[in-house]
Amino acid sequence: MAQYKYPPHLVEVKSWAFDQEWKPGQVVKNAGIYRCRTCGDEIVVDKGAAIPSHHHEHTLLGPVVWQLLVFAQKHPGR
Template sequence: MAHYQNASFLIQSQHIKFDKKYPPGTAVPDAGIYRCTGCGHEIVIANGQALPMQNQHQHAFEFGTVCWELIVCPVD
């Protein structure tokens, strides 16, 4: 789970971009912290970067397929 020190630097949001799920290798439209919906592993994606390919993030079988969701994004 992502950590932070000062809550005044984060704003809770209901934006639809946090509802989307992306398969491995997707060139995502938003930079930020992404979380694997299966195992909870978190990664940072910069502007223009793609999510890890299937062979770059693997987890135990019981966690199911690898899928990513945005959990924190910077504001322009």
């Protein structure tokens, strides 16, 4: 489970981006922390990068399906 120390640096939003499911090999639209819906493991993926296909496997639990947990936002002009 993702953890944090400084609440002022996180904002709750109701974006559709958190509802989308990603399979290994798919290119993500948002940089951030992604959580496997099947087992709870977390990974960091850069914007425009593919979800690693070799990083994570299940044999008995079910398919590997990733979901955006924390969106990493870059401020304009930096």
